Amino acid sequence: MSQPTPRVRFAPSPTGYLHVGGARTALFNWLFARKTGGTFVLRIEDTDQARSTEAHTQVILDGLRWLGLAWDEGPVFQGAEGARHRGDAERLLAEGKAYRCFCTKAELEAARKLSPNGGDGFKYDRRCLHLPADEIARRMAADLPFVIRFQMPDEEIAWDDAVHDRIRWHGRDLDDLVILRSDKTPIYNLAVVSDDIAMRITHVIRGDDHISNTPKQIALYRALGAPIPVFAHVPMILGADGKKLSKRHGATAVGDYQDKGILPAAMRNFLALLGWAPGEDREILAEADLIALFTLEAIQKKPAVFDPTKLEWMNGQYISAMAATVLEPEVRRHLSRLGVDPGDRSILAIIDAAKPRARTTSNLAERVAVRLDPTRAALEPKGQALIEKMGPAYRASLEHAIAALEPIGEADWTPEPIFAALKARADAHALKLGDAMQPIRVALTGDTVSEPVNELLAVVGRAAALATLRRAARGE
Numbered sequence: 001m002s003q004p005t006p007r008v009r010f011a012p013s014p015t016g017y018l019h020v021g022g023a024r025t026a027l028f029n030w031l032f033a034r035k036t037g038g039t040f041v042l043r044i045e046d047t048d049q050a051r052s053t054e055a056h057t058q059v060i061l062d063g064l065r066w067l068g069l070a071w072d073e074g075p076v077f078q079g080a081e082g083a084r085h086r087g088d089a090e091r092l093l094a095e096g097k098a099y100r101c102f103c104t105k106a107e108l109e110a111a112r113k114l115s116p117n118g119g120d121g122f123k124y125d126r127r128c129l130h131l132p133a134d135e136i137a138r139r140m141a142a143d144l145p146f147v148i149r150f151q152m153p154d155e156e157i158a159w160d161d162a163v164h165d166r167i168r169w170h171g172r173d174l175d176d177l178v179i180l181r182s183d184k185t186p187i188y189n190l191a192v193v194s195d196d197i198a199m200r201i202t203h204v205i206r207g208d209d210h211i212s213n214t215p216k217q218i219a220l221y222r223a224l225g226a227p228i229p230v231f232a233h234v235p236m237i238l239g240a241d242g243k244k245l246s247k248r249h250g251a252t253a254v255g256d257y258q259d260k261g262i263l264p265a266a267m268r269n270f271l272a273l274l275g276w277a278p279g280e281d282r283e284i285l286a287e288a289d290l291i292a293l294f295t296l297e298a299i300q301k302k303p304a305v306f307d308p309t310k311l312e313w314m315n316g317q318y319i320s321a322m323a324a325t326v327l328e329p330e331v332r333r334h335l336s337r338l339g340v341d342p343g344d345r346s347i348l349a350i351i352d353a354a355k356p357r358a359r360t361t362s363n364l365a366e367r368v369a370v371r372l373d374p375t376r377a378a379l380e381p382k383g384q385a386l387i388e389k390m391g392p393a394y395r396a397s398l399e400h401a402i403a404a405l406e407p408i409g410e411a412d413w414t415p416e417p418i419f420a421a422l423k424a425r426a427d428a429h430a431l432k433l434g435d436a437m438q439p440i441r442v443a444l445t446g447d448t449v450s451e452p453v454n455e456l457l458a459v460v461g462r463a464a465a466l467a468t469l470r471r472a473a474r475g476e
Contacts, residue, residue: 006038008203009196010064010071011078014044015051017253018063020245020306021207021237024271028234029205030069031272031294041199042074047191049079063254067264068287076199078191085186088194088224089148089179097223098179100146101128102139123175124149148180150190150220157215162232162296164208169215177216189213193220201229205296208233232296235275236303245306257311261334261360263322266315274304284317312359319358324351327361334365342372350459353451370445371459374468377446386442390435397439398473400425405457405466413462419454443472 010026012018018026033040042064046052061075092098101124103111112122129151131139139146152175158168179190186194192213196204211233221228239249246252257267269285272278277300278285278293285293319327324347331351335342350371351364358364370377379387387394404425408417426436437453444465450456457465 004200004202006033006036006202007041007200008033008038008205009041009043009199009201010069011043011045011192011195012060013048014046014053014056014060015048016056017255018060019252020254020271022060023063023067023254023267024237024274025206025234026064026069027067027268027271028232028276028294028299030071031291032203032205032296033072034291035294038202039072040069041076041201042071043076043078043195043199044074045188045191046077046079047185047188052079059255063258066258067254067268073199076195078195081191081195081198082185084198085191085194086180086184089186089190092150092179092220092223093148095223096151098148098150099129100131100136100140101149101178102131102144102146103128126151126176129176145182147178147182149176150179150216150223152176152216153219153222157218159214159218159228159231161211162203162205162230163235163299164211164233164301167211167214171215171219174215174219179220189216190220193217193224193226196229197221197224197226203230203232203296205232205234208235230296232299234299235301237274237306238303239306242305249306249308259362261330261362261364262311262315263318263330263361266311266318269318270311270314274306275300284314316357316359319361319364320356322355324348324355327351327355327364330361331365331368334362335369338365338369340365340369340372340376345372347372353455353459356451357449367445367450371456374444374460374464377444377468379442380447382448383442383446386438386448390439393435394439394442395473395475397431397435398443398469400429400431400436401440402466402469402473405462405469408462410462413458415452415454415458418457419452422454439472440469443469 008029010029012022012026030040032038044057044060046057057075064071089098093100108124111125115122128149152171154172156168156170158166161167177189178187180186214231214233218228237245239245241249254267258264265287268287268290272285272290272294273283276294277298278289279298282289328348328351331347332342347368350368354367354371355364358367390397401422404421405418408421422436423433425431426433438448440453441450441456442448444450444456444460460468
């Protein structure tokens with residue numbers, strides 16, 4: 001019998017932004033679908049009406065689009081499927097696999113307090129399971145509120161997790177979970193199983209914080225007579241301190257990284273390596289490589305560590321490899337946020353000169369802005385240290401640079417003549433080339449690291465470069 005074509009789903013709750021962990025889960029589902037020729041379904045689990053918002057839904061959709069994770073079906077909204085959820089609960093009730101529970105919150109809380117360990121691990125005592133039929137009828141006639149509880153079967157519930165291997169539970173250790181509230185709205189575990197059955201989901205790829213939900217859901221699949229999907233529970237993402245990733249570790253929402261100037265291709269690459277290993281110590285992987293190499297079996301069991309420094313390094317690799325024409329729209333967007341308008345001036349050469357040392361597109365835009373207008377340069381600690389170390393020689397070196405550069409006309413203001421003039425001046429006055437070049441770099445950028453000085457001077461332009469060097473030589 002042939003296996004069905006894989007169908008996976010990403011099912012975020014629109015009660016917050018698309019966070020790093022959710023984005024990584026979406027990516028793993030998307031990669032698996034693309035690798036297997038399957039279908040990637042987007043389901044918005046909006047049953048929490050009090051906290052779900054259209055704004056959060058839109059942010060999630062925008063984040064997935066920015067990452068390049070196009071879904072094949074959806075978005076399907078879970079809240080619109082209430083009739084099916086209720087129907088499944090009532091079917092289980094009719095088949096004797098669930099029962100009405102009339103216990104009040106006060107009664108349940110009292111029972112919890114009387115249970116061993118002060119309520120930790122509390123299990124409902126099934127008092128309503130044993131109510132006589134006439135008592136149930138009486139309570140219903142009195143219009144007493146009730147929930148529907150699923151009767152957990154007294155049997156082993158085990159599955160071969162695609163990440164964690166064989167996992168075993170037993171039904172007797174699990175509570176009879178509520179599947180339908182008194183207001184006829186479904187509880188999470190029922191809604192998820194009902195939706196996954198209706199959508200013919202074959203593989204459930206999600207965070208391993210859902211492992212405790214899985215035996216309950218498998219029991220519901222069995223009770224509803226539906227095939228059980230393959231489960232793959234991916235590891236948590238931790239901060240560098242070994243604790244669950246949160247706002248204290250910096251940005252955790254995907255939109256924050258977009259604003260910081262992370263490229264979607266770099267973010268995809270970085271997220272894929274959080275808990276998945278392609279082998280051969282490969283790190284920079286194009287989309288086609290990620291798809292070709294991805295397997296559930298290569299997902300690691302241990303938690304992944306989110307390293308923002310590694311993300312920026314990887315982003316820098318992507319920036320360096322990208323054509324200036326591709327980077328230009330994003331750079332111009334950041335320039336606009338900085339209040340810099342290049343006008344009709346081409347910035348492609350400036351982008352090419354600055355991109356090898358940029359880690360984010362926002363940082364690249366800042367570098368471009370300084371080269372468009374050197375007066376924007378802020379003196380960095382390393383630049384200040386160089387000035388202090390050189391003392392009077394700093395201004396003297398700038399005077400030599402000005403003397404070397406002034407004879408070069410606008411038409412010849414290109415890297416080769418600029419380098420030749422600076423080197424000739426340094427040789428004539430017995431200056432080390434580094435002592436001749438570094439003061440120029442500091443004067444124009446505020447820092448000691450940039451593209452080669454002759455290229456820096458070329459992209460800044462003759463008039464702006466000389467004006468800046470003259471101000472720096474005067475100590476302004």
